[in-house]
Amino acid sequence: MSRLSTPASRTAETPLDAHAFGLLCLTVALALAMHAPYQPWWLSAALLPMLAWRWRQRRQRPGRVPAWLKLPLLALLALAVVARYGTVFGRAPGAALAIGLLVLKVLESERARDARVGVGFACFTLMAALLFGQGMAATAVVALGLLPALATLRALEPGQPSPAGLARALLPGLGMLGAALPLALLAFVFVPRLNTPLWGAPHAGEARSGLDDRMTPVGFSSLLLDDSPAMRVSFDGPPPPPEQRYFRAYVMDDYDGVGWRSRDDAGQPPEPLQAARSIGYRVSLEPSRQRVLPVLDVPLDAPPGAAMRAGRVVMARQPVDAPLDYALRSAVRYRLQPGRAKQAVRWLQLPAGFDPRTVALGRSWHQRYGSDRAAIVRAALSLFHDGGYRYTLAPAPLGRDAMDDFLFRTREGFCEHYASAFTLLMRAAGVPARVVTGYQGGYWNTMGHYLLLRQSDAHAWSEVQLPGRGWVRVDPTAAVRPQRVDLGAAAAAGGQLPWASRGWLQSLRNRWDIVNHWWNEGVIGFDALRQRGLLTRFGVREASPAWLASMLAIGCALAGALGLAWALHRRSGSEPALAALRELERRLARRGLERRHGEGPRHYLRRAARALPTQHDELNRLMENYLELRYAHDEPPAESLRRFCRAVRNFRPARVVK
């Protein structure tokens, strides 16, 4: 027997004990850590020590932080947020304000009620951290961040055995979340998604590194070092061979001496295409903040919600802010605009006053080969191949006449330099040419049967117009470094990449990518459209929100029933003899022979035997059996126990004789 009794007055007034307060601080610290990557460093650097100080201070001498300290801190927080973001509304400033207020709440937490409010608020800020990045790892870490929150709430309940270690405090929360997971998944699948946001279009302000409608050497080299996934492509049928894995994003016509730029000419129709062989595929694109949808060279059509532009570039109506899936077909053997182009002159244009030596070289080719454009292209490629050019991701800086410097002085660079110089040479030689940027190569994931393209697979190549064949893709980088096309930028660059991109680690990361792919496909990309198509397989064409809601209600009811079954389940006492006696009691009670309060089994069954004279002997035998089973042995023999239970089951009380 134990005796544990603690006086407790009203719940809300209960002061916080040190254990619960420590857990609260841990919860808040985790919420801060989740937001740290998305907030200015000084905010985290100010809030975390403040939290640590408060934790120490309360351990030594419980008491609120006085108002003369708290109010200036509040003003300071608001000022800092406004100074940094210019407003307190929006995602980033809102989050900064929220974590600041959270720490201030801890400063004044003295009662159980304060701690509860703090925990609720911490849960909210944890969720807000997911608005900045919803990768699988981030989500898992945030979900684990709920553990201290749940542990705090548990610790706030009075009347528990004395607190154990941290792990023992956190573990029950894990069990709770595990038990809650099925219902959570059910709700996740069936909660009707919104087609359009209810308020403020969730524009994600910050620019992402990625392809862009302007190509400059500096921008491109940073891209080649970023190996976050850009897109994943799964093909209907076998994947195309590596030399055909060119994904077109932008076509750039204008060169200003510094970089290439794509012309915004929405009115221009796409070039006519004669496809000899085409391939169907499906792309899941990571958010790019751009409207362009990279497609395998050369697309037959634009997917729904997007339009095809000049250069057969596919543009979506909205910038891609969330993972996007689209399916389409592309030609892999084709003739693109084999006839005469109307404005061939725009693909011959050269910037005035730039790169005189390059232009002179091109003109000399024109004089030598005349209108044999294929010979001109071969001349340029053999120049790159044999002219002592080197592929590097860290080329020497170039001067004002960048292409002259590159071609005749430094002779080192990456795809951007080669494509740019090649196109310039072609134009000078009278061959219509343009630069195409996009992705090339990628990693074929054999387990997931998809092609992963990272930002580092960004590539630039050229297209020249040959008579009778139309636009033909020429990749001058391949002339210098064929591995670039076969293996990707990392292999081509040799040892110039960060350690994380090397060898076995890279292959490990490529394999791990499949998990991210599943996460993106299954969780992040589960939008209104996919939700409606969810039950197509089961004959439901279009799942309307009302239908989804009713499914959700049914599912919740089922889950509730299961939960209730668990909650109501009682282990039928460990002693079968006792359970059998209870059964006997129930049967006798139906005949009006209820066991009286405090009546022993012997007396009760005797009384029953008197009331049922026809079954007198049977009842007496049962009673004796029972007493023997219960009290004669420590462990009743299984055989007689079975016999007793069977006898009870077969016993049917007769009508009582009054």
Added chain:
Amino acid sequence: MRAALRRGRAWAERRLPALVRPRRPEPLPIELHRRRIYIVPTRFGLGFAVLLLVMLGGALNYANNAALLLTCLLGAAAAASMLAAFRTLDGLCLDSIRAGHAVAGRPLELRLDFASQRPRCAVRIDTDTGATAFAMPGGDTTVTLSLPTGTRGWLPLPRLRVWTSWPLGLFRAWSWLHPGQAVLVWPEAESAGPPPPGSDDAGPPRLHQGEDVAALRAYRHGDPIRHAAWKASARHQGLLVKDFERPDSRLDWHLDWYRVSLPEHEARIARLARWLGQAQAQGRRYSLRLPGEHIDAGSGHAHYVRCMNALARLP
């Protein structure tokens, strides 16, 4: 506001007998089961629901499925906590209640014996005046509760509200325990008054009046030197003195209801209670005569309890 609430509750109890059924006094043991456990969200639970709705709205608006998943997880955990709260009370059994002794006006100690097959946490019991919280490691647990008393006599046990908001404080599962048992409250003794009649040898009896040596004990400062047991002391380290048996020459007190010269009923009881207390403190033998009851002379705690109980039971 509060008065209106109370009136509303009284009305509900009158009109809805199902609500009242578990509140009537019942014989022990009382086992809590699903028909008598109620669950309501706490104020924090309601706030938390609003928070979840806000989170849901945010996640849906920003089309952020990770946040939605987290919100669903939290919501499902909250729903599971409701079942956990129910399970904390379900199957809890109040086996017996043992009451201590207390005079009117002083708090009475109640010991509630609870039985449970599995461990439980944070079970709380509220009465009108106090509250307690306890954990049950499994098996039997005794909880001590103090009950305020007013006047002497049988005090029916109040209705106890047993509740819990374990594990997250979002839901409150509660039930009524109304044991049909009464405890006896002793009368309060008057603060001062005359000694009982017939106790002429007033004043404390002198010690060492007896002749028989009862025991030997160590010398204490102030003992008369003529009591020293010299022979015995020689065989010991310290000085021993003879302890003489207390004289039994003091007279038994015969406390009699009819010989208390007070007009008031309760004042008589208070005086008798004081005499009983004095007699008990002095270790006397005493008897008590009350209207309709006579308790023979005796001594010791059991005797005292018997007499006080008889006094408390007087009409």
